[in-house]
Amino acid sequence: MCSTRNSMTDPGQKAERLLEVEGLTIVLRHRHRPPAAIARDVSLHVNAGEIVGLIGESGSGKTMTAKSLIGLLPDRMEVVSGHVRFRGRDLLDGGDPGRVRGREIALIPQDALHALNPVKTIGWQVGEPLKVHGRLRQRRIANVVGDLLERVHIPDARRRVGDYPHQFSGGMQQRALTAMALSMEPPLILADEPTTALDVTIQAEIIDLIGELRDATGASFLFISHDLALVSSFCDRIYVMYAGEIVESGTTDAIFNHTRHPYTRALIGAAPRLAGNPERLPTIPGRIPRPHEEIRGCRFRERCPEAGAACGEAPRLETAGGDHAYRCWYA
Ligand SMILES: Nc1ncnc2c1ncn2[C@@H]1O[C@H](COP(=O)(O)OP(=O)(O)OP(=O)(O)O)[C@@H](O)[C@H]1O
Numbered sequence: 645m646c647s648t649r650n651s652m653t654d655p656g657q658k659a660e661r662l663l664e665v666e667g668l669t670i671v672l673r674h675r676h677r678p679p680a681a682i683a684r685d686v687s688l689h690v691n692a693g694e695i696v697g698l699i700g701e702s703g704s705g706k707t708m709t710a711k712s713l714i715g716l717l718p719d720r721m722e723v724v725s726g727h728v729r730f731r732g733r734d735l736l737d738g739g740d741p742g743r744v745r746g747r748e749i750a751l752i753p754q755d756a757l758h759a760l761n762p763v764k765t766i767g768w769q770v771g772e773p774l775k776v777h778g779r780l781r782q783r784r785i786a787n788v789v790g791d792l793l794e795r796v797h798i799p800d801a802r803r804r805v806g807d808y809p810h811q812f813s814g815g816m817q818q819r820a821l822t823a824m825a826l827s828m829e830p831p832l833i834l835a836d837e838p839t840t841a842l843d844v845t846i847q848a849e850i851i852d853l854i855g856e857l858r859d860a861t862g863a864s865f866l867f868i869s870h871d872l873a874l875v876s877s878f879c880d881r882i883y884v885m886y887a888g889e890i891v892e893s894g895t896t897d898a899i900f901n902h903t904r905h906p907y908t909r910a911l912i913g914a915a916p917r918l919a920g921n922p923e924r925l926p927t928i929p930g931r932i933p934r935p936h937e938e939i940r941g942c943r944f945r946e947r948c949p950e951a952g953a954a955c956g957e958a959p960r961l962e963t964a965g966g967d968h969a970y971r972c973w974y975a
């Protein structure tokens with residue numbers, strides 16, 4: 645079920661640490677109540693050439709974590725503590741994290757259909773980062789855009805650069821956004837739910853494309869999704885996020901075959917493809933707490949079938965050997 649295809653994770657080989665996030669806390673400021681934590685003490689890393697999954701239910705803070713890395717947090721949201729290092733440089737320390745956007749870290753935003761401008765051609769939009777960064781002359785940009793669209797397998801790419809988004813299918817729009825992210829040849833791409841709006845066959849094609857691009861360009865991906873079953877087939881490592889916290893992380897094999905956290909177990913159980921029971925569509929009972937809700941102890945406690953007396957105190961991060969870590973007293 646779980647395959648890891650990346651030779652760069654060979655234990656004999658020391659991979660370059662591309663992105664390192666340490667103790668990142670993001671808050672949302674309110675006028676009438678105390679700030680609410682959107683991400684709490686989040687630590688994660690991505691090595692060169694890896695595809696790393698960031699998984700969790702809706703509202704767990706995946707998108708805001710990704711956006712904070714490139715200075716795209718919305719109004720009233722800010723990073724209050726932690727470090728973000730990219731190739732060893734601290735992006736939050738005295739600088740604008742936005743300066744790495746596009747060139748070093750690109751974002752494929754959630755919801756392709758709304759991310760593209762309906763009144764600009766696909767070619768214009770895919771070429772925009774190249775124009776903004778003033779890298780190439782107009783004629784050369786047109787050629788590069790054609791190359792990029794070919795690279796993401798848009799059929800008849802050079803003719804279709806003049807098409808508008810509505811002339812592209814959902815899968816092709818997603819490919820166009822991927823081409824845009826690739827335009828500046830960034831070493832790291834944050835892919836935020838790039839397959840959610842697509843049907844299963846097109847999803848599989850986008851996944852294959854990401855694997856192919858990683859192999860061809862050496863780019864790393866942080867792949868954000870709520871679908872654990874989907875990422876099991878191609879991510880090297882996985883971070884499981886719940887209510888703003890990373891509750892378990894490890895290699896794809898450790899997450900699936902040596903699961904420690906009850907939330908990870910619940911996510912696996914809620915995925916019919918993994919639970920081996922395609923007729924039943926179980927969900928996790930209860931709901932994810934909202935950021936401003938004060939919860940003492942473990943944030944999953946209310947929904948956890950294994951909760952006990954110890955859970956009134958927030959669990960520490962424990963390690964289970966290698967990269968495998970979890971936050972649970974009873975794991
Ligand atoms: N612009 C905003 N202003 C205020 N709060 C926001 C804003 N965007 C998101 N939030 C809140 O921040 C929290 C984390 O949201 P985020 O979008 O990061 O979740 P997510 O894990 O990406 O969820 P999804 O799977 O639905 O995309 C949520 O409680 C959400 O309501």
Ligand SMILES: [Mg+2]
Binds near residue numbers: 707708754
């Ligand atoms: Mg999101």
